[in-house]
Amino acid sequence: MGFLEKQTDPTSPMHWRGDMQADYFYPSGIAGDKFFRHLMEKDTFLATKCKPCNKILFPPRLYCEDCFEEISEDDWMEVPASGKVKLFTKATINAHGVKMEEPKVIALIDIDNTDGAMLGIIKTNELDKDFSGVKVKAVLRPKGNREGTLKDILYWQVI
């Protein structure tokens, strides 16, 4: 294909059919490990502060993504497991395209006292409600049953 030719079949240049073994192990990293170990014992989240940017990084990071400052051990802090809905959508089909029995409200939640956000599922009976700006809190697994993963956050609840 020449430089000025228009591609009409988006699968033709880089697409092939076949099977490929792909085994992944995706570790959460040092900061993620500390975050989840904390979550197993407490009902709060951890965040880190970048002093030069004056930003509270959430999820916590060892380096600021904006200025590359290394975050010191002293700049870790607890923040509440709550926040405000920034964006949301009502999901009616799952990741495989199959219609779900119960639609789910999936939200991007600005975590309180931080400059960061995370995705979560809001448990609600009001599926058609406008959740923009609504305050929510994380409902966690009971202590002792937590495994140190995102699954420890069962869902988010409107407060």
Ligand SMILES: [Zn+2]
């Ligand atoms: Zn920074």
